[in-house]
Amino acid sequence: MLVGLLFILAITGQCLCIPSIPSFPFATRAKPITFPDLYEASVPELQAGLNAAHFTSVDLVKAYFARIEEVNLKGPALRAVLELNPSALAQAASLDRERKLKGARSALHGIPILLKDNIATIASEGKANLSEFAHFRAGSLPSGWSGRGGQNTNAYFPNADPCGSSSGSGVATSIGLTAVSLGTETDGSITCPSSNNNLAGIKPTVGLTSRAGVIPISAHQDTVGPMTRSLTDAAIVLSVIAGKDANDNFTLAQPSRVPDYTKALNKNALRGKRIGVPRRVFTDDSITGTDPSVNVAFNRALDIIRGLGATVVDPADLPSADEIAVSNNETIVLDVDFKVQLNDWYESLKKNPSGVRSLADLIKFNDDHPELEEPPQLEDQSELINSEATNGFDDAFFKALAFDQELGKTRGIDAALKAHRLDALVLPSTGFTTVPAAIAGYPIITVPLGFYPDNVTIGSAGPTTFYPAPGVPFGLSFLGTAFTEFDLIGFGFAYEQRTKTRLERKAFAAAIPKTQLKDVI
Ligand SMILES: *[C@@H]1O[C@H](CO)[C@@H](O)[C@H](O)[C@H]1NC(C)=O
Numbered sequence: 001m002l003v004g005l006l007f008i009l010a011i012t013g014q015c016l017c018i019p020s021i022p023s024f025p026f027a028t029r030a031k032p033i034t035f036p037d038l039y040e041a042s043v044p045e046l047q048a049g050l051n052a053a054h055f056t057s058v059d060l061v062k063a064y065f066a067r068i069e070e071v072n073l074k075g076p077a078l079r080a081v082l083e084l085n086p087s088a089l090a091q092a093a094s095l096d097r098e099r100k101l102k103g104a105r106s107a108l109h110g111i112p113i114l115l116k117d118n119i120a121t122i123a124s125e126g127k128a129n130l131s132e133f134a135h136f137r138a139g140s141l142p143s144g145w146s147g148r149g150g151q152n153t154n155a156y157f158p159n160a161d162p163c164g165s166s167s168g169s170g171v172a173t174s175i176g177l178t179a180v181s182l183g184t185e186t187d188g189s190i191t192c193p194s195s196n197n198n199l200a201g202i203k204p205t206v207g208l209t210s211r212a213g214v215i216p217i218s219a220h221q222d223t224v225g226p227m228t229r230s231l232t233d234a235a236i237v238l239s240v241i242a243g244k245d246a247n248d249n250f251t252l253a254q255p256s257r258v259p260d261y262t263k264a265l266n267k268n269a270l271r272g273k274r275i276g277v278p279r280r281v282f283t284d285d286s287i288t289g290t291d292p293s294v295n296v297a298f299n300r301a302l303d304i305i306r307g308l309g310a311t312v313v314d315p316a317d318l319p320s321a322d323e324i325a326v327s328n329n330e331t332i333v334l335d336v337d338f339k340v341q342l343n344d345w346y347e348s349l350k351k352n353p354s355g356v357r358s359l360a361d362l363i364k365f366n367d368d369h370p371e372l373e374e375p376p377q378l379e380d381q382s383e384l385i386n387s388e389a390t391n392g393f394d395d396a397f398f399k400a401l402a403f404d405q406e407l408g409k410t411r412g413i414d415a416a417l418k419a420h421r422l423d424a425l426v427l428p429s430t431g432f433t434t435v436p437a438a439i440a441g442y443p444i445i446t447v448p449l450g451f452y453p454d455n456v457t458i459g460s461a462g463p464t465t466f467y468p469a470p471g472v473p474f475g476l477s478f479l480g481t482a483f484t485e486f487d488l489i490g491f492g493f494a495y496e497q498r499t500k501t502r503l504e505r506k507a508f509a510a511a512i513p514k515t516q517l518k519d520v521i
């Protein structure tokens with residue numbers, strides 16, 4: 001499954017492809033071809049251009065590589081991309097040949113995709129920078145920093161926080177360094193960087209997409225999902241990556257058929273629905289609770305949702321909200337899972353030239369190589385040390401896991417949905433609003449909600465990063481119970497299409513790459 005190629009240029013799946021159009025034989029005057037702007041280009045637009053032979057996948061790879069070159073280490077040095085797939089051009093050429101002979105295999109045929117670095121690939125391939133160990137190394141470390149990649153920063157304000165841990169996927173997709181990307185979420189790591197980078201993101205139900213080959217934090221919470229510029233693109237990617245995988249037994253519990261999520265893209269999807277606002281999840285949140293920019297935009301969003309024909313139930317609190325706010329059960333579960341599963345992951349590697357074969361080795365490696373892994377102000381690896389100190393799957397672990405299920409599901413999201421007869425919950429995507437869905441393993445769909453105003457007081461998010469900051473985006477999350485992605489995508493799409501918030505503001509000028517398809521053809 002995901003064991004992809006940097007630029008996974010083809011994946012099998014439902015074919016939404018537009019049939020290839022033969023060149024029009026009677027044309028007397030060729031109509032000038034207009035190429036899609038790669039800052040915003042959607043998968044259907046790219047697929048149409050590929051099928052019409054206006055450009056090839058080779059052209060796309062060349063253009064994206066040139067765009068990465070412009071801003072990744074040069075110019076604003078966003079450090080969003082770690083590696084380029086050395087075989088991407090050859091793979092693209094082979095997929096171009098296949099398209100000519102047989103047509104496109106799927107809606108992703110020949111579409112460049114960027115993967116978060118914790119997702120295994122077949123050979124050495126390209127990759128998005130991330131918060132190290134998906135930000136599990138230590139809560140104090142800034143988002144987007146890794147020893148390997150340096151500090152990845154936001155494209156909307158110089159040195160702003162990209163959020164994490166799928167930071168590189170977020171930043172690279174936000175300015176069109178790739179068509180689409182994949183991130184992973186344990187608690188917030190797709191939702192938050194999608195929010196901070198003006199993207200649509202889908203954190204699927206745990207078990208909808210396979211984690212085989214993904215460096216784990218926790219089998220109970222980890223999930224792989226798309227980060228894209230529109231929910232249309234996200235639905236296309238999710239339709240391809242969802243499904244059962246014998247190498248990840250959590251996927252065996254999903255419903256028998258993967259829906260075509262593009263069928264959920266209905267502008268009227270909110271009509272007649274009941275959407276609840278679990279206010280206690282964010283009113284006490286240090287990031288979201290008192291933030292006037294987020295709260296004003298959120299209340300405006302509720303009016304828009306009403307305008308789209310839904311009933312907004314406000315508040316529709318999770319009975320467990322106050323307990324979740326003070327609970328340490330999630331940390332107990334993650335600390336144990338991480339040690340056990342990371343050690344299993346090291347053991348599963350066929351080749352590992354690094355000499356690091358366990359969590360204990362990793363902690364020692366970091367301490368032995370401060371120049372690589374513990375530069376000044378970034379020494380902290382307390383969460384790794386806490387995890388190493390745990391004793392495997394003991395009574396305390398199973399108790400904490402059971403509490404999490406209860407707090408997140410039965411007395412949490414499911415209780416609120418049931419009590420108020422709701423179709424979904426809606427929340428700002430900022431801060432700690434991802435926790436209930438994280439401990440429940442439930443889905444979150446995020447779409448752009450707004451931007452910090454130009455006069456916002458710039459805050460600090462780490463030794464060299466800022467949050468909030470002028471122009472930095474934030475998102476709106478739709479939440480539901482397990483495997484309700486189809487409905488949630490519909491609700492997010494109705495809101496996205498009504499508001500088109502993403503298009504209201506662009507990245508700062510130096511962070512916008514100039515190369516376009518016309519420059520490489
Ligand atoms: C998956 O398999 C592991 C052992 O390989 C087992 O401990 C776990 O309970 C299984 N999980 C599910 C959801 O089937």
Ligand SMILES: *[C@@H]1O[C@H](CO)[C@@H](O)[C@H](O)[C@H]1NC(C)=O
Nearest residue numbers: 323324326327328329403407
């Ligand atoms: C786990 O959650 C339960 C229910 O809220 C709570 O009573 C318990 O104190 C929590 N445990 C920890 C370690 O936070």
Ligand SMILES: *[C@@H]1O[C@H](CO)[C@@H](O)[C@H](O)[C@H]1NC(C)=O
Nearest residue numbers: 292452453454455456457458
């Ligand atoms: C920013 O500007 C808006 C209106 O333009 C104003 O209402 C608000 O008070 C200002 N905020 C700050 C922090 O100056």
Ligand SMILES: CC(=O)N[C@H]1CO[C@H](CO)[C@@H](O)[C@@H]1O
Nearest residue numbers: 079080081082083148149150
């Ligand atoms: C090992 C490696 O490729 N490191 C690169 C990671 O990405 C950063 C920023 O893009 C580069 O500075 C490193 O060379």
